[in-house]
Amino acid sequence: MGESTAAQPLSSSIGDYVKIIWELAGSGAASTTEIAARLSVAPASLTKMLGRLQELGLVSYERYRGASLTERGRAEALRSVRRHRLIETFLLEHLGYSWQDVHEEAERLEHAVSDNFTERLAEFLGHPARDPHGAPIPGADGVLAAEDSFPLGEVMAGGRVHVTRVHNEEAPVLAYLGERGLVPGRSLEVKEVRELDGVVTVEDEEGVSHSLGGPLARSIFVRLLS
């Protein structure tokens, strides 16, 4: 007995739980209500599940204290994230999905693919480092590249920046940004950062100007161009 050698199939939704906890908690702890909200599940359902995840050795959890991932839980989460991001890349680059549609389809597929499939897909895609949203894809060895960019909302006026990532999963936001070409790989000139309401005004390579309010400005991650 004991949970020891890992790697039984691991019923599909368990992957969702650890992935959400990973997104929510990073290294800290995630609250029951937050996790429940992300999974569209009643808070009461969480308690039982967190207990189960703890028995499996994936989270460490104390009553009324929220949950955080164990080392194994983090590894499991990164495997899910890798699958998800590789699948998104495939859907977008090869099947012609739109930027805002990939997430939902990938979410379902992610539960069905084997590690063998995942690695063959990575090979097929040429081992991409980032997915279509610019999110880094964890390696097969579980290593995730450190984020070296920051939200557009935090930038100062007057510089040129390079969009590295759009950190948002809501379809309307993605559709909006996609239509305007505010996607990873683009260069922008920061014209104004208005303290008052956090609106950032940028100009793209074609000279078109865009004004982006808080939520959008926080979704676009950029790196400064030297």
Place this chain on the structure above:
Amino acid sequence: MGESTAAQPLSSSIGDYVKIIWELAGSGAASTTEIAARLSVAPASLTKMLGRLQELGLVSYERYRGASLTERGRAEALRSVRRHRLIETFLLEHLGYSWQDVHEEAERLEHAVSDNFTERLAEFLGHPARDPHGAPIPGADGVLAAEDSFPLGEVMAGGRVHVTRVHNEEAPVLAYLGERGLVPGRSLEVKEVRELDGVVTVEDEEGVSHSLGGPLARSIFVRLLS
């Protein structure tokens, strides 16, 4: 109420049931025990499920009489078959899976993909008419091409034949035939059909001779070359 307009997600294993009944029964009726065996499920579990499938309007079923598909059941089965065969084609042609490994992976993926994915994949693959085993792929409109070939075991000696299909899902059989190049597209010369034990001896394009016993000879489907 009523089941009317179809197309709710349709819990994953329901697809398996109709697909197996379709394979087993064609137009006739399939027995409880046969279906159970194919699904690796206890015969007792079938009764409940067949009742459910009947409520859903997918099979028609009378106690102690076996089950057969309704028109809607047949359509559902063909959708599953289409998904399955397209996925197999993708795994083999683009991800480098071996002939004998595609089935298992496709079986799992099949439950996770949307119709949107399926049609985009068909497009990506160039709308293939047959899968890697030579099985015809039902159209998006639910039309399945009629089988125009027959088992090698039924052929007469002396003719040339064209392999159109390998009708067998057992990995060792596929591996054996794959290694020897006895795959769809190949031409063979039938040297001998021995009444005594049903062994068929053929010679391939490179002059190599193969002797195939009943199970293998029944798995290889061929068309006569004029």
Place this chain on the structure above:
DNA sequence: GTCTATTTTTAGCCTTAGCTAAATCACAAG
């Protein structure tokens, strides 16, 4: 420090899709 509002947990129930063991049916052989 107390008290109230918000979180979180407990208790008990539901559904799905399985299982085993026991009963029942169908059919073919006498």
Place this chain on the structure above:
DNA sequence: CTTGTGATTTAGCTAAGGCTAAAAATAGAC
């Protein structure tokens, strides 16, 4: 027409993963 055997069904159980309503703990406001 009876009977035995194998196929099928019924009955009752299990485990996951949900739910609601009610109870308990925490934390923030005074």
